[in-house]
Amino acid sequence: xxxxxxxxxxxxxxxxxxxxxxxxxxxxxxxxxxxxxxxxxxxxxxxxxxxxxxxxxxxxxxxxxxxxxxxxxxxxxxxxxxxxxxxxxxxxxxxxxxxxxxxxxxxxxxxxxxxxxxxxxxxxxxxxxxxxxxxxxxxxxxxxxxxxxxxxxxxxxxxxxxxxxxxxxxxxxxxxxxxxxxxxxxxxxxxxxxxxxxxxxxxxxxxxxxxxxxxxxxxxxxxxxxxxxxxxxxxxxxxxxxxxxxxxxxxxxx
Numbered sequence: 001x002x003x004x005x006x007x008x009x010x011x012x013x014x015x016x017x018x019x020x021x022x023x024x025x026x027x028x029x030x031x032x033x034x035x036x037x038x039x040x041x042x043x044x045x046x047x048x049x050x051x052x053x054x055x056x057x058x059x060x061x062x063x064x065x066x067x068x069x070x071x072x073x074x075x076x077x078x079x080x081x082x083x084x085x086x087x088x089x090x091x092x093x094x095x096x097x098x099x100x101x102x103x104x105x106x107x108x109x110x111x112x113x114x115x116x117x118x119x120x121x122x123x124x125x126x127x128x129x130x131x132x133x134x135x136x137x138x139x140x141x142x143x144x145x146x147x148x149x150x151x152x153x154x155x156x157x158x159x160x161x162x163x164x165x166x167x168x169x170x171x172x173x174x175x176x177x178x179x180x181x182x183x184x185x186x187x188x189x190x191x192x193x194x195x196x197x198x199x200x201x202x203x204x205x206x207x208x209x210x211x212x213x214x215x216x217x218x219x220x221x222x223x224x225x226x227x228x229x230x231x232x233x234x235x236x237x238x239x240x241x242x243x244x245x246x247x248x249x250x251x252x253x254x
Contacts, residue, residue, distance in 0.1 A: 026065035028215055030249030033058050036083050038227070039240045048091045053120070053239060055084025061126070065251065070134065075142060077128040083243070085120040095165070103167050103176065110165010110176070117160075122153040122195065130203070138211070143204040146221055150198070155191040157184045194230040199223060201241065215249035 038053035061079030068074070092113045095101040101108050130144035159182045166173045205219025221243040228239035 024067050024253075026251045026253045027062070028065070028213075028249045028251040029060075029062045030215065030217065030247040031058070031060035032217070032245060032247030034081065034083060034243055034245045036085060037242045037244075038085060039223075039242060041236075041238045043236045044234070048089065050087045050089035050116075050118075053085035053087045055086045055119075057081070057083040057121075059126070059245065059247070063128075063249070065132065073132040073134070075128075075130050075132045075140075077126075077130075079126040079128065081124040081126045081148070083122045083124065083241075085118075085122070085239075087118045087120075089116045089118075090114070091116075103163070103165075106167040106169050108165055108167050108176070110163065113162045113164075115160045115162070117158045119156040120153065120191075121155070122192065123151045125149045125151055128203070130205075138209050140207045140209070141205075142207065142219065144202070146201045146203050148199050148201065150192060150195055152188065153192045153195070154188075155186040157186075158182070159184075195228050196226060199225045199227050199241070201243070203243075205245075209251050213251045215247075215251050217245070217247040217249065219245050221245070 034057045036053070036055055036057065040050075040052055042049055059079050059081040061077055063075055063077040066074045066076070090113065092111055094111050095109055097107065097109055126149070127147045128144065129146075130142035133141045135141065161180045161182075163176065163178045165176060167176050168174075201221040201223045203219050203221040205217065207215065207217040207219075209215045221241070223240040223242065225240075226238045227241045228237070230237045
């Protein structure tokens with residue numbers, strides 16, 4: 001009888017603590033904006049390097065808040081992240097008479113400037129697993145890893161070629177100035193060529209949850225592995241992602 005009473009008491013205590021812990025678990029959804037600023041490394045150093053990739057995107061997803069105590073917990077998240085990387089590259093070549101360049105069959109001296117503008121868009125499935133510290137009620141500090149899985153993307157490239165200079169026609173010099181424009185669009189695997197299918201980042205941030213459930217979140221991600229890696233002969237071009245996110249969400253329970 002004593003053993004039965006002990007078992008019943010133990011079962012009741014476990015059930016009580018289980019329900020208490022479960023009642024503290026919070027679920028939520030969030031959406032917001034992100035800003036990507038890439039860090040690039042090109043070997044060897046080019047004469048006219050492209051600008052650092054950057055762009056404004058968005059994300060949305062859901063999260064679970066699992067408290068271990070009033071001060072420590074976990075906040076696993078599943079997120080769809082839409083990112084943008086815009087770069088510009090200007091290449092100017094100067095031609096003299098010694099180069100023997102012709103334009104429309106006539107000797108040409110002057111400059112040719114090629115402006116390449118690339119708008120790269122990427123879609124990621126993102127898994128975050130931050131440790132959560134709560135120094136005060138509602139306020140949290142987070143840090144942990146983020147795993148990014150590339151799902152797809154598209155790429156728009158605009159090339160503007162400007163020619164300025166002079167041509168020699170029957171011994172007389174004439175000024176010339178012309179501009180041409182070409183646009184290309186890529187989708188699917190052709191648009192994400194040389195982008196890593198998986199990359200890892202570390203992030204830190206702060207957040208605040210109001211009593212009504214409104215959740216505000218600001219964080220910074222630093223890429224630990226390359227997002228883009230292209231090799232051609234002896235040259236290599238790599239990009240690491242730096243990402244700032246701001247989200248607004250709603251927490252249920254907790």
